[in-house]
Amino acid sequence: xxxxxxxxxxxxxxxxxxxxxxxxxxxxxxxxxxxxxxxxxxxxxxxxxxxxxxxxxxxxxxxxxxxxxxxxxxxxxxxxxxxxxxxxxxxxxxxxxxxxxxxxxxxxxxxxxxxxxxxxxxxxxxxxxxxxxxxxxxxxxxxxxxxxxxxxxxxxxxxx
Numbered sequence: 475x476x477x478x479x480x481x482x483x484x485x486x487x488x489x490x491x492x493x494x495x496x497x498x499x500x501x502x503x504x505x506x507x508x509x510x511x512x513x514x515x516x517x518x519x520x521x522x523x524x525x526x527x528x529x530x531x532x533x534x535x536x537x538x539x540x541x542x543x544x545x546x547x548x549x550x551x552x553x554x555x556x557x558x559x560x561x562x563x564x565x566x567x568x569x570x571x572x573x574x575x576x577x578x579x580x581x582x583x584x585x586x587x588x589x590x591x592x593x594x595x596x597x598x599x600x601x602x603x604x605x606x607x608x609x610x611x612x613x614x615x616x617x618x619x620x621x622x623x624x625x626x627x628x629x630x631x632x633x634x
Contacts, residue, residue, distance in 0.1 A: 479503050500540055510571075513582060526540070551577075
């Protein structure tokens, strides 16, 4: 499982010209579900996302989490995060989970964030979405969590 977390002042998702999710201040979280991912990865990444200290405190230091600032998260599924571009010029998506599994785990990720106290807006799974954002900072964090990883660790992917 891979998430791309962007600190935003504003983010929205449109489907067929209609806003389906929008936040003012908080996070845009792009979520890619991979082969073999389970609730364990979902919980770990939701907790990590909710508690990441990437918002500025009174001294201008990144010392506060989204929960600390009362921000919201816009969670968007994005299987292209699992693209393998090592060979040729066309990305391969064989590392992405089956859509039925990916949809269930994506929904669970959003639900876990909400359980952790983060207000959540969502994109529409498998829809052709138009995502707009104003990245604040810019701050963008990429976190991988794989089924083989030990609890509390993020396992690297690919050759060293």
